[in-house]
Amino acid sequence: MKRRSFLTAGLSLPLLSQSFGAESLSIPTSSVSPSGLPEADETFLVDMQSRCYRYFLDAANPKTGLVADRGTTNGSSFSSYASSAACGFGLAAHCVAANSGWTSRGEATERARTMLRSLVELAEHENGFVYHFVDTSTGRRALGSEVSSIDTALMLTGAVNAAVTFSDDAQIVELSEELYRRVDWRWLMGENLLMYMGWKPESGILPYQWDSYSELIILVLMAIGAPASAIPPSAWAAWRREPVLEFDGEGFLSYPPLFVHQYPMTFFDFRSYNSSKDRNFFKNAVRAHRAHIAFLSELGKRNPERFGHYGRDLWGLTSSDSVDGYRDWGGPYEVGRFEPDRGIDGTIVPSAAAGGLAIVPEEAIHTLRYQKEHFGDQVYGIYGFANAHNPATGWVSRDVIGIDTGISLLMAENLRTGGVWNTFMQHPSSVRAMKLAGFSNA
Numbered sequence: 001m002k003r004r005s006f007l008t009a010g011l012s013l014p015l016l017s018q019s020f021g022a023e024s025l026s027i028p029t030s031s032v033s034p035s036g037l038p039e040a041d042e043t044f045l046v047d048m049q050s051r052c053y054r055y056f057l058d059a060a061n062p063k064t065g066l067v068a069d070r071g072t073t074n075g076s077s078f079s080s081y082a083s084s085a086a087c088g089f090g091l092a093a094h095c096v097a098a099n100s101g102w103t104s105r106g107e108a109t110e111r112a113r114t115m116l117r118s119l120v121e122l123a124e125h126e127n128g129f130v131y132h133f134v135d136t137s138t139g140r141r142a143l144g145s146e147v148s149s150i151d152t153a154l155m156l157t158g159a160v161n162a163a164v165t166f167s168d169d170a171q172i173v174e175l176s177e178e179l180y181r182r183v184d185w186r187w188l189m190g191e192n193l194l195m196y197m198g199w200k201p202e203s204g205i206l207p208y209q210w211d212s213y214s215e216l217i218i219l220v221l222m223a224i225g226a227p228a229s230a231i232p233p234s235a236w237a238a239w240r241r242e243p244v245l246e247f248d249g250e251g252f253l254s255y256p257p258l259f260v261h262q263y264p265m266t267f268f269d270f271r272s273y274n275s276s277k278d279r280n281f282f283k284n285a286v287r288a289h290r291a292h293i294a295f296l297s298e299l300g301k302r303n304p305e306r307f308g309h310y311g312r313d314l315w316g317l318t319s320s321d322s323v324d325g326y327r328d329w330g331g332p333y334e335v336g337r338f339e340p341d342r343g344i345d346g347t348i349v350p351s352a353a354a355g356g357l358a359i360v361p362e363e364a365i366h367t368l369r370y371q372k373e374h375f376g377d378q379v380y381g382i383y384g385f386a387n388a389h390n391p392a393t394g395w396v397s398r399d400v401i402g403i404d405t406g407i408s409l410l411m412a413e414n415l416r417t418g419g420v421w422n423t424f425m426q427h428p429s430s431v432r433a434m435k436l437a438g439f440s441n442a
Contacts, residue, residue: 089406091158225433256330316352
């Protein structure tokens with residue numbers, strides 16, 4: 001059970017503050033990228049990032065700073081509930097904005113401080129683990145959601161980034177430390193050293209554990225490196241290194257939706273660390289993305305009527321909206337199997353490619369620019385790309401989702417400057433986690 005269990009949104013709030021719009025941003029018209037990207041690619045990425053950042057301004061409750069889980073593509077309304085993971089990505093987004101000059105450092109600092117205070121003082125939690133969804137105004141549990149171990153970890157990655165970026169602000173550093181230190185990681189760890197997925201007041205600890213390869217990497221490392229109540233380093237070896245698929249003659253760890261390869265890579269810089277016990281996780285992610293493109297391309301060849309658009313120009317499938325609701329889809333599934341699964345219907349999810357920008361830059365930039373150029377404002381609006389669209393049917397999601405908008409912004413930054421990696425890996429907990437898990441500098 002490895003999924004993002006988002007529900008169909010009930011969008012009720014009006015646009016929270018017009019003052020959070022583009023007029024409050026100062027977007028550079030040109031810059032030189034350390035990655036050496038062509039000017040046209042650089043310009044496209046900066047534009048996409050600035051639009052993504054606008055979401056974290058418009059979707060933030062003006063009093064609490066908590067970030068709505070989703071909103072309409074035109075900014076007319078936002079969900080009344082926040083996603084704890086989206087708040088983490090929002091904190092990291094404010095760090096990028098401050099360093100990039102998209103907004104004043106003072107404004108970014110204030111926004112980060114406000115959100116951190118709300119996460120500490122308002123967001124309902126159990127033993128430090130925050131609910132998957134909370135009310136944007138009150139911080140109370142929303143949608144009957146679970147206290148979530150993975151979403152708490154993702155929230156904390158943003159707090160860690162904020163503590164490093166705004167290290168000159170004592171309140172931000174203290175709030176970030178309090179948020180991290182209060183989590184009792186051992187409470188959701190089983191005797192087998194595996195982490196449980198969550199807890200509900202009605203039924204207690206959920207029966208599902210993070211037991212095999214997935215986005216669990218970021219959860220386990222955050223728990224091992226924690227400043228208090230950390231889990232033992234031996235927990236790193238407890239989860240199964242499977243399933244293993246094969247692509248181009250080499251095996252790779254996989255789970256179908258692409259986000260499982262992207263969330264850990266957004267923050268932990270696995271390029272710079274090796275482990276004698278594990279494969280190189282960054283190279284594993286590269287192989288997984290290329291296998292994904294090949295998988296969708298093969299679907300297109302086998303069933304051109306439904307999937308003929310899949311290929312180098314149009315690829316990317318990860319958990320997202322669909323015409324029939326939220327889907328946990330992706331691929332490939334197993335060696336030699338190309339039958340559509342999980343209801344694959346031809347949908348394209350732009351964040352699947354955007355989340356891979358720092359992993360497979362050439363392939364990701366190509367499809368993203370192709371989508372923008374061929375579908376225009378149908379799929380690319382004030383917050384960047386719509387959550388999903390289907391070129392075969394013309395369906396386009398009415399929403400953007402905070403975590404997908406967030407990973408698009410952050411992975412673009414890693415490609416352009418390495419900024420998220422460089423910031424996150426300065427924190428002592430990040431370094432401690434890698435060391436205790438058996439990684440060493442490459």
